[in-house]
Amino acid sequence: MTDQPSLKQFLDELSSYSDEDGSGASSSTEASIPPIGRVLEIAGSGSRIWMDFSRLQMLQSHSDTSVAMSGQVGSQVKMLVGSSWLIANIRTLQTGGDGKVLGQIDFLGEGQAASGGRMANFRRGVTRYPIPGCEVMPVTTADMRAIFAAADDPHIEIGTVYPTDDIRGTLYIDPMLSKHFAVLGSTGTGKSTSVALILHRISQYSPEGHIVMIDPHGEYSAAFKSCGELFNVDNLQLPYWLLNFEEHCEVMLTTQGSERQRDADILAKCLLAARTKGKNVEQYGKLTVDSPIPYLLTDLSQILVSEMGKLDRAGDTTPYQRLKNKLDELRADPRYGFMFSGMLVNDSMGSFIAKLFRLPSHGRPISIVDVSGVPSEVTSVVVSVLARMVFDYAIWSRTEAQRPLLLVCEEAHRYVPKDENSGGQAVRKILERIAKEGRKYGVSLGLITQRPSDLAEGVLSQCGTIISMRLNNDRDQACVRAAMPEGARGFLDAIPALRNRECIVCGEGVAIPIRVRFDDLEPEKRPASSDPSFAAAWRETGDEEGIISRTVKRWRGHGK
Incomplete structure (x- = not known):
């Protein structure tokens, strides 16, 4: 059995690769980019590599942004095994002394080795592993294009893959919806706008879809005026006899x-x-x-x-x-007139279902149910009825032509709280049941929350796709870490450092875990959730009496 190459041999070999311009920034041909290290240990998800610190420093000025990112936590590296390139994500880094860096990696997938060191036909999962001593190479932007090239399956584009400027981040509709998804992020990270973007993209792809969104703050009505039906206490007309x-x-x-x-x-x-x-x-x-x-x-x-x-x-x-x-x-x-009115005694169940579930949708596939005007004592009951109607309809229509439904629940930690003794047990039971069984009946669940640590245990783990924006709380980060698959762990360290409208996506809806900068959404499609500018607003004055009188009138008339 031969000894592992010494560090000196390793550095000598690395230095034998000369740059065409001698600056440390390699020429544009991929063949001229030297390896940055070698495989040290292969142990499934706990595999390790050595990397040369000086080589990584030289590559930081490379014109290819993906190559320049080599060796950072969350970046990718590749190894040639036979005729395949294996792609791995760097999870952790630590110094090994003497100019060497020790990295722990997770394997993501493999692609065919093409001419010029390029890669083609990337797919998730690996069929064979490298052996210790195998060269480790940086991933180029061309490789990234191969990795993130959208398949022909139905998909939507949501933004740009970090650190590139033009590679599009895609979500695959069927895997994402069939196994539920969650959007997580602290207040002020652009969560509402990002959710609106995703739902707009889905609506554009499927204008005859069926989406019900529970909106507790009245944010989303402004975003979906053009492609959705808006319901609130004035027009919801939820018959009391639908309650179980x-x-x-x-x-x-x-x-x-x-x-x-x-x-x-x-x-x-x-x-x-x-x-x-x-x-x-x-x-x-x-x-x-x-x-x-x-x-x-x-x-x-x-x-x-x-x-x-x-x-x-x-x-x-x-x-x-x-x-x-x-x-x-x-x-x-x-x-309580929207629910306990004597006018609601007629058997309107069929028309209520058609209206709420957009059957047919006539190009307006989203129902936004604004529950901000619902008395707080019955809010959880209203959400429970709506969620149960979605689930029961799916169960009792199994023998009919399939009409899958997507239920999106904003502020999900309110309705499926960790504390089992809190109120609203009916809504908790139905949302937990949809999370566990919904996919069998064609019901998809989208959970949106700023406090994943306050969600009931197991609900987040039922979400096959997790879209995580910045989370500032340690408990929330730990909760997401537990729910994310092994291969995405290297991305988790970036969650506290994400910029606004930037996210980590992992799970069924993406080919491999990705960091994405969301596209800008047109102003008329954004939710009414932007924070006021105190500095600007506090400079303005005038018409205070009018503001107060109009506000008091609306206040007393409950929005009328």
Whole structure:
């Protein structure tokens, strides 16, 4: 067994490669670029290489930006094995002393070795590994073009691959949507604009698509005026009878513990009676308390009073009275008019589904559901109903022509929180179920959050594609690190250092993990999420009285 080459031999060999201009910046021909090191150890994902510090320094002035980046964390290197170039990503670096740098690498894929040292037909995964002592070469921009050349599969372009100026970063639509995706990023990193860009690109590619977006802040209405339908408390008209029993409980029950269970039993009995009252039950088949059958709120109220009248002792009537009082409160409060209006008793389920899911879409494939005007006590219930409608429709339409649905949930950590004891259990259950089972039924989930560490365990790991913008919090970074595949670990160190509107993309939606600078989005397609300039706004004055009076009027009229 031969000894590994000594560092002196290694440096002598490196120095034998002469630059054509003697400046350390090699000529444009790839054959003239010398190796930068050798393979030291092969151990699957924990493979290591040696690199020469002086050689890396010389290449930093190379005219090819990809070559100039050689040896940095997150950059790529290549090794020739037989007739294939293996591409690896540098995960970590440390000094080895005596002018040598030790790097840990992850193998990403391989391409065919073409003439002039070039590469063609890149594909993810490697079929064979190099042996220790194999030369390590820098990756050129031409190699990057081969790596990121978009296949013929349906894809969208979202930006430019770092560190190049013209290589396009693409997302493959089917792998990204079929296995869910997540967009992560701290506040102020350009997350909303980037999400709008991705959805605009998908809409342009699939103008007959079916996308439902839950918008908790009313940001996205401005971005999708031209290609979407906008819903808010004024026009949503969400029928109360679409709520299942668990959602009814979240809206109507005010007690806890054993009292809550007693109230729930009474509500179940009375709600089923209201759903079946005056109906030909046989036409529906088996009816349950969860069945989305229209019923009158007055019927439910009368049934509660009737059941209360059958009781002997006054103390036994308390839970009935509680439920009736809550029901009366919901009917009387104008904030709940979009849901508990007496006008919503007609069987509008078909038209509601057609309108919300864009069936057909008529070139406007996105429904933006602005829940910012929904009372905070029922926001999670409204989101639960919408998400469950998406999932249930997909289940019950399996025998029909496929119409896959994409549900995008902004501020996802609100609805699928880590804390299992927090409110909104119905929305948590349905979103977790979509994350686990949605792809079987043609339901895709897009989660957007600034706090991935506050998301329920396992939900992020169900997302096959992760688009991470800058994350400043250590816990959030650790959470993303755990969810990202092995080959992307080298990119993770760049997450705290990403610029605004820059991201790391890894997983099913890309050929290999990439760092991308998002394209600029036209002003009319951007969400209303830009931060105000304090310095500029505080210089302006005038019309304060008018501003206040108009604001108070809107405030009192809840946006009317």
